[in-house]
Amino acid sequence: MKNHSRxxxxxxxxxxxxxxxxKVFDKLxxxxxxxxxxxxxxxxNKEDAINMDDDLADRIFEAALELNTRVGMYCISTHRRxxxxxxxxxxxxxxxxxxxxxxxxxDQCTVRSREPESTIPVINVGSPYGTPINEEYYSKIMESxxxxxxxxxxxxxxxxxxxxxxxxxxxxxxxxxxxxEIELTYTAIQRANxxxxxxxxxxxxxxxxxxLTTTSFGGFRQTDWHQTCFISELKTDYAxxxxxxxxxxxxxxxxxxxxxxxxxxxxxxxxxxxxxxxGVMMLPVVYLSTTHSMAPAHPFFNSNTAPEIVxxxxxxxxxxxxxxxxxxxxxxxxxxxxxxxxxxxxxAAIATMASVSGASRIDGVRSAVGVEVNHCTGLxxxxxxxxxxxxxxxxxxxxxxxxKQCEERYVEFLGKQPIGKPFQEVYDLTLMxxxxxxxxxxxxxxxxxxxxxxxx
Amino acid sequence: MDKLFDNLMSFVQEGEIEASITEAKRAVEEDGIDAxxxxxxxxxxxxxxxxxxxxxxxxxxxxxxxxxxxxxGIRDELMQYIEVASDAQKGKVxxxxxxxxxxxxxxxxxATLLGVNGYEILDLGxxxxxxxxxxxxxxxxxxxxxxxxxxxxxxPFVSETxxxxxAMGLRDxxxxxxxxxxxxPEWAEEIGADGYGHDAKQAVDLLDRLLA
Numbered sequence: 318m319k320n321h322s323r324x325x326x327x328x329x330x331x332x333x334x335x336x337x338x339x340k341v342f343d344k345l346x347x348x349x350x351x352x353x354x355x356x357x358x359x360x361x362n363k364e365d366a367i368n369m370d371d372d373l374a375d376r377i378f379e380a381a382l383e384l385n386t387r388v389g390m391y392c393i394s395t396h397r398r399x400x401x402x403x404x405x406x407x408x409x410x411x412x413x414x415x416x417x418x419x420x421x422x423x424d425q426c427t428v429r430s431r432e433p434e435s436t437i438p439v440i441n442v443g444s445p446y447g448t449p450i451n452e453e454y455y456s457k458i459m460e461s462x463x464x465x466x467x468x469x470x471x472x473x474x475x476x477x478x479x480x481x482x483x484x485x486x487x488x489x490x491x492x493x494x495x496x497x498e499i500e501l502t503y504t505a506i507q508r509a510n511x512x513x514x515x516x517x518x519x520x521x522x523x524x525x526x527x528x529l530t531t532t533s534f535g536g537f538r539q540t541d542w543h544q545t546c547f548i549s550e551l552k553t554d555y556a557x558x559x560x561x562x563x564x565x566x567x568x569x570x571x572x573x574x575x576x577x578x579x580x581x582x583x584x585x586x587x588x589x590x591x592x593x594x595x596g597v598m599m600l601p602v603v604y605l606s607t608t609h610s611m612a613p614a615h616p617f618f619n620s621n622t623a624p625e626i627v628x629x630x631x632x633x634x635x636x637x638x639x640x641x642x643x644x645x646x647x648x649x650x651x652x653x654x655x656x657x658x659x660x661x662x663x664x665a666a667i668a669t670m671a672s673v674s675g676a677s678r679i680d681g682v683r684s685a686v687g688v689e690v691n692h693c694t695g696l697x698x699x700x701x702x703x704x705x706x707x708x709x710x711x712x713x714x715x716x717x718x719x720x721k722q723c724e725e726r727y728v729e730f731l732g733k734q735p736i737g738k739p740f741q742e743v744y745d746l747t748l749m750x751x752x753x754x755x756x757x758x759x760x761x762x763x764x765x766x767x768x769x770x771x772x773x
Numbered sequence: 774m775d776k777l778f779d780n781l782m783s784f785v786q787e788g789e790i791e792a793s794i795t796e797a798k799r800a801v802e803e804d805g806i807d808a809x810x811x812x813x814x815x816x817x818x819x820x821x822x823x824x825x826x827x828x829x830x831x832x833x834x835x836x837x838x839x840x841x842x843x844x845x846g847i848r849d850e851l852m853q854y855i856e857v858a859s860d861a862q863k864g865k866v867x868x869x870x871x872x873x874x875x876x877x878x879x880x881x882x883x884a885t886l887l888g889v890n891g892y893e894i895l896d897l898g899x900x901x902x903x904x905x906x907x908x909x910x911x912x913x914x915x916x917x918x919x920x921x922x923x924x925x926x927x928x929p930f931v932s933e934t935x936x937x938x939x940a941m942g943l944r945d946x947x948x949x950x951x952x953x954x955x956x957x958p959e960w961a962e963e964i965g966a967d968g969y970g971h972d973a974k975q976a977v978d979l980l981d982r983l984l985a
Contacts, residue, residue, distance in 0.1 A: 339898070343881075344838075347834075347835045347838070351835065393875070393899075449925050449955065475925060475926065477925065483925075483928070483929050484925060484926040484929075485873075485926060485927075485929045485930070486872070486873030486874070486924065486926035486927050487872070487873045491926065521926070523873055523874075523924055523926045523927070524873055548875045548876075548877065548899075549876070549877060549878050550878065552875075552877075554875065578834075578878040578879065579830075580827075580830050580833040580834060580882075581833070581834045581878040581881075581882070582834055582835065582878065584833040584834070584835055584836075585830075585833055588833075616830075616878070616879055616882060616972065616973075617828075617830075617971070617972045619954050686954065687954075688925075688954050688955040
């Protein structure tokens with residue numbers, strides 16, 4: 318990969334940058350974001366669900382570029398600030414991939430660069446993202462995603478317990494769990510008759526050790542995609558850089574993410590839009606990666622569907638997709654769980670927003686904010702993908718009206734933990750179908766969203 | 774007191790840390806307000822009010838960080854006027870995100886709001902080894918161990934920390950509280966913690982109750 322040739326330049330920055338305490342770096346982030354929000358006149362209009370102002374999106378991009386050149390990134394392991402020039406960042410973005418092929422054989426799909434209101438198809442990822450799953454249901458749950466034709470690639474869940482042991486990061490157990498993830502996920506794609514389907518790895522490798530071992534002999538494939546991340550806000554560490562270095566040396570597809578916190582160091586919606594843009598802009602620069610995700614979180618709800626966050630993601634996505642060709646991703650991270658209408662309306666809002674804002678890939682669904690055991694099913698991911706696909710080519714103005722109506726249906730539930738029911742209670746495990754109650758609820762909400770103007 | 778409240782609130786909201794400290798000193802020296810009374814009847818209500826605003830997301834972490842800095846400065850400044858030990862500090866808290874987890878911002882929100890509400894904070898940062906919490910109990914004589922885990926794969930280390938405290942005979946010396954996305958009250962009870970906080974405001978309420 319052409320963009321992988323800068324590896325040493327990046328690693329050297331972690332050893333040569335200015336030594337700084339992390340709290341000093343945090344203050345630098347806070348002060349600079351505050352100044353730039355004012356300088357670039359970044360304003361959140363609560364009347365709109367998503368951004369529809371191209372000029373504002375472009376100003377956010379410029380502000381993010383300035384933020385990155387003035388603040389840089391912080392390496393926690395070496396306590397150093399990694400600095401980047403504007404030219405360096407723009408050059409790295411120039412060489413970042415504008416497309417990538419996932420998967421093998423008949424199950425291949427291509428992630429392509431998009432821009433706001435684009436008709437280019439999005440790639441839909443089906444996954445229980447972060448949700449703890451019991452070993453006995455793991456393969457069935459993954460099959461529930463893989464069997465849906467709308468889903469182009471899948472990403473694993475996290476074990477709640479495996480070999481009778483609770484998962485424990487950076488331990489031999491993590492290695493065992495990540496290998497078990499391979500076994501059970503491959504079983505799922507075989508059962509779904511999609512053997513070449515790309516898999517995102519390794520959901521059970523929170524530290525680097527699981528990833529390093531399972532992307533070696535007999536583990537995950539080069540046609541899969543492999544994950545690393547930034548730490549909020551604008552930080553990295555050796556663990557993530559080790560993972561990235563291994564992935565570069567192994568010629569793997571690198572997917573990464575940055576999940577800033579609403580109300581955190583960057584403040585409210587305006588600062589969040591700015592720092593989300595800045596962080597995702599730096600992912601391909603620092604990690605030499607191919608696809609780049611953002612899923613800002615609410616500090617109390619843990620979800621990303623609160624209106625003030627939906628707007629921020631839309632503005633950040635548009636800033637990036639109007640001004641670069643990088644392959645951006647948005648993850649749906651709702652408060653609602655299976656067998657709740659709340660979950661489906663949240664999916665419709667995020668998937669529609671992401672699709673019309675130019676995201677290349679839409680991930681989900683991290684149902685019930687990914688913390689309730691087995692509270693995840695393929696059906697919500699199917700619906701998430703259906704909304705993303707239906708919104709292709711839609712104007713932001715039309716999407717804005719649909720999303721506002723969806724928000725009216727779910728906002729009141731956000732702080733009430735509407736977790737719904739676990740997989741084994743809402744799916745027939747023999748037929749691998751949603752039970753009638755869950756299927757009927759899906760059809761009802763789909764019909765409601767259709768009436769809002771969604772062209773299913 | 775209303776005017777003093779308004780004055781201090783105004784400076785803190787404007788991010789004027791030095792002016793906040795000067796205002797507190799002025800109130801004591803020129804208005805003759807007792808320093809302890811100022812801490813209890815002006816500073817504490819201002820910080821409570823800001824905490825409430827934060828819990829409604831009307832203000833954000835940067836605003837809280839300024840408030841915490843101002844509160845620390847005011848407490849330090851007014852100590853010269855206080856002859857006997859007072860309850861200016863509610864207790865000493867060691868806080869951190871547990872091993873294998875680098876989520877920082879939520880923990881920082883909790884630490885900052887606790888600081889704003891009069892707790893002395895020893896923030897160990899993220900990816901904190903269980904033994905570091907144990908050492909803080911031994912060396913720093915903390916009243917509370919507060920552990921955050923945003924990852925289910927790090928939760929075992931929270932449990933281990935409590936097991937270490939028990940094994941070393943330190944458990945009775947401290948309160949242990951836990952929080953984080955996958956953590957819930959049932960699990961907190963199961964591992965032998967003294968309490969669970971869903972967010973920063975709940976953490977303050979919890980510690981106020983536990984140390985009352």
